[in-house]
Amino acid sequence: MIKTTVYLPEDLEVRLDAEASATGVSKAELIRRGIAMLLESSSRPKRVRKLPVFNSGRPLTPDAMDDTLYEHIKEQAARR
Incomplete structure:
Protein backbone atom coordinates (compact mmCIF):
# COMPACT_ATOMS: atom_id res chain seq x y z
CA MET A 1 0.00 0.00 0.00
CA ILE A 2 0.98 3.61 -0.50
CA LYS A 3 0.60 6.10 2.34
CA THR A 4 -1.38 9.24 1.53
CA THR A 5 -2.18 12.21 3.76
CA VAL A 6 -5.73 13.53 3.63
CA TYR A 7 -6.88 16.73 5.30
CA LEU A 8 -10.44 16.52 6.60
CA PRO A 9 -12.73 19.22 7.94
CA GLU A 10 -13.25 18.79 11.66
CA ASP A 11 -16.88 17.71 11.31
CA LEU A 12 -15.92 14.85 8.95
CA GLU A 13 -13.13 13.77 11.30
CA VAL A 14 -15.61 13.59 14.21
CA ARG A 15 -18.08 11.58 12.12
CA LEU A 16 -15.31 9.30 10.86
CA ASP A 17 -14.11 8.65 14.43
CA ALA A 18 -17.66 7.84 15.51
CA GLU A 19 -18.19 5.45 12.59
CA ALA A 20 -14.89 3.70 13.22
CA SER A 21 -15.73 3.26 16.92
CA ALA A 22 -19.26 2.07 16.21
CA THR A 23 -18.28 -0.47 13.56
CA GLY A 24 -14.87 -1.55 14.81
CA VAL A 25 -13.37 -0.71 11.43
CA SER A 26 -10.29 1.49 11.24
CA LYS A 27 -10.55 5.01 9.90
CA ALA A 28 -8.09 4.11 7.14
CA GLU A 29 -10.28 1.19 6.04
CA LEU A 30 -13.39 3.39 6.03
CA ILE A 31 -11.58 5.95 3.88
CA ARG A 32 -10.40 3.21 1.46
CA ARG A 33 -13.96 1.86 1.20
CA GLY A 34 -15.33 5.35 0.55
CA ILE A 35 -12.80 5.98 -2.21
CA ALA A 36 -13.54 2.57 -3.75
CA MET A 37 -17.30 3.31 -3.72
CA LEU A 38 -16.73 6.68 -5.39
CA LEU A 39 -14.55 5.20 -8.11
CA GLU A 40 -16.91 2.27 -8.74
CA SER A 41 -19.82 4.65 -9.27
CA SER A 42 -17.82 6.94 -11.56
CA SER A 43 -19.06 7.32 -15.13
CA ARG A 44 -15.47 7.33 -16.43
CA PRO A 45 -14.27 4.18 -18.15
CA LYS A 46 -13.00 1.63 -15.63
CA ARG A 47 -10.39 0.13 -17.91
CA VAL A 48 -7.55 1.73 -19.74
Missing part, protein backbone atom coordinates in the same frame (compact mmCIF):
# COMPACT_ATOMS: atom_id res chain seq x y z
CA ARG A 49 -7.86 1.60 -23.50
CA LYS A 50 -5.04 -0.14 -25.23
CA LEU A 51 -3.17 1.69 -27.94
CA PRO A 52 -4.05 0.48 -31.43
CA VAL A 53 -1.62 -1.91 -33.06
CA PHE A 54 -0.69 -1.29 -36.68
CA ASN A 55 0.84 -3.83 -39.02
CA SER A 56 1.97 -2.09 -42.15
CA GLY A 57 4.16 -4.95 -43.24
CA ARG A 58 7.23 -2.78 -42.91
CA PRO A 59 8.94 -1.16 -39.93
CA LEU A 60 8.11 2.51 -39.36
CA THR A 61 10.41 5.28 -38.32
CA PRO A 62 9.47 7.00 -35.07
CA ASP A 63 8.19 10.04 -37.00
CA ALA A 64 6.11 7.84 -39.30
CA MET A 65 4.69 5.99 -36.27
CA ASP A 66 3.75 9.32 -34.67
CA ASP A 67 2.02 10.44 -37.88
CA THR A 68 0.11 7.15 -38.12
CA LEU A 69 -1.02 7.33 -34.50
CA TYR A 70 -2.03 10.98 -34.88
CA GLU A 71 -4.17 10.14 -37.93
CA HIS A 72 -5.82 7.26 -36.07
CA ILE A 73 -6.63 9.50 -33.10
CA LYS A 74 -8.10 12.16 -35.44
CA GLU A 75 -10.30 9.50 -37.10
CA GLN A 76 -11.52 8.23 -33.73
CA ALA A 77 -12.29 11.77 -32.55
CA ALA A 78 -14.23 12.52 -35.74
CA ARG A 79 -16.48 9.49 -35.11
CA ARG A 80 -17.62 10.82 -31.72
